[in-house]
Amino acid sequence: MRTMDEQKVENPPFQKIEDAVRTTGLSAWFLRRGCREGSIPCVRSGRTIYVNVPALLRQFAVEVEANEETTRCTSLF
Numbered sequence: 001m002r003t004m005d006e007q008k009v010e011n012p013p014f015q016k017i018e019d020a021v022r023t024t025g026l027s028a029w030f031l032r033r034g035c036r037e038g039s040i041p042c043v044r045s046g047r048t049i050y051v052n053v054p055a056l057l058r059q060f061a062v063e064v065e066a067n068e069e070t071t072r073c074t075s076l077f
Contacts, residue, residue, distance in 0.1 A: 011053070014051065017049055020051040035051065041056055
């Protein structure tokens with residue numbers, strides 16, 4: 001039977017700021033500021049901030065797609 005250490009998930013959906021920095025490549029300052037302003041999906045537990053990494057990546061994917069569509073439309077003119 002596996003122990004808890006062996007069952008550890010490599011990339012859990014909610015990650016501390018330091019782990020989210022390594023996963024996403026974004027700076028800790030950017031993530032903390034976004035959490036404070038409400039632009040980055042996160043949960044606070046006491047003084048610890050957990051970033052919802054899958055939701056953050058989906059949010060950036062939508063923004064990138066919107067920027068690409070705008071670029072395509074303006075490049076036609």
